[in-house]
Amino acid sequence: MEFALLNGDIIQRSEAKVDVEDRGYQFGDGVYEVIRIYNGKMFTVEQHLERFFKSAESIAISFPYTKPQLKEMLEELLVKNNLATGTIYMQVTRGIAPRNHVFPTGKVTPTLLAYTIKAERPLENMKSGVKTILTEDIRWLRCDIKSLNLLPNLLAKQKASEQGCFEAIQHRGQDVTEGSLSNVFIVKNGEVITHESNHLILKGITKDVILKLCSKNHIPVQERTFTLTELNEAEEVFLSSSISEVMPIIEIDGKKVNAGIPGPLTLKLQNLFEKEIEKQCGVLVGKII
Structure with missing residues (x-):
């Protein structure tokens, strides 16, 4: 069984679904990051998290978690999936809102998704x-x-x-x-x-x-x-x-x-x-x- 991180919760990957009106799906309104895993550990994790947060900030997405909080969740995801060599893919979108080219007004919670992929060194x-x-x-x-x-x-x-x-x-x-x-x-x-x-x-x-x-x-x-x-x-x-x-x-x-x-x-x-x-x-x- 594989697990994914969705909005702060680690759930079965098969259950990790996003709404059809998620702006990442409709507009590509979001950013992503990929972290390499060796021996079950994240390589250059601090640099990847810094770039992830900076990319989100560059398109005015307010991140729902701090870097230490996200790092802790990713480490838990690695343990749950028992991944030795591979990657973590993660993305954050502006969230769910009626389709409109203008940014949604009011409170819209960004959607955070992360999952692991087995990948040997080439x-x-x-x-x-x-x-x-x-x-x-x-x-x-x-x-x-x-x-x-x-x-x-x-x-x-x-x-x-x-x-x-x-x-x-x-x-x-x-x-x-x-x-x-x-x-x-x-x-x-x-x-x-x-x-x-x-x-x-x-x-x-x-x-x-x-x-x-x-x-x-x-x-x-x-x-x-x-x-x-x-x-x-x-x-x-x-x-x-x-x-x-x-x-x-x-x-x-x-x-x-x-x-x-x-x-x-x-x-x-x-x-x-x-x-x-x-x-x-x-x-x-x-x-x-």
Whole structure:
């Protein structure tokens, strides 16, 4: 039996239902977050909760709980579902109200939902690397909000899937932004470069961990916009996300990166990232290297 968290109560997942007039269902009027679970523990939980609350605040949703209260409920949900490796998905919407494009007046209680998903680490892809395509970034201009409105991301990811690729790297004109569900990094002259965290990309939690690891281990790093030309000429390319961790990119639009194998700096960062996981969550059973 699996359980879900709905509005403060942990109930059977099959019983977790929302009203047809929930604004998340009708308008995508809400935000979401995904937390990676290793050894039954939440990785970088404080950073994820901070981003979750900030996204809600950015669209004027008053959160029904404090961060410590939500963290406690999520920990209880993990125990109930006995999840060792996977994710917690959670979302909050503006709540239930008659359909109207204007925000509802009066007291409307936000709807909070969370549930767990079993998901092993994608070790084979992390060892061999993945193929990607390029696609124009057609999303709105507040990509820093982790909104439920993901249709452009879905279209990009579907396009990649139909071409036998793992991810779509998005760009606005000549400027590379991020993947459909990941941040993108290049290595140029031994330096790691990734898009600055602004309104054009999501401020990735995994991205921030990587940047801190670079700083601690004297790996040169820049947060700045880079171009399609720089991407095409990069020594190494990799992506990051809560699910994919540090994922080598070995091909872009049919052109091989680093002769089609993961690069040395990417492999080093994978190793450092695994050590960070173990520092927070305990020893990992399966490892990349």
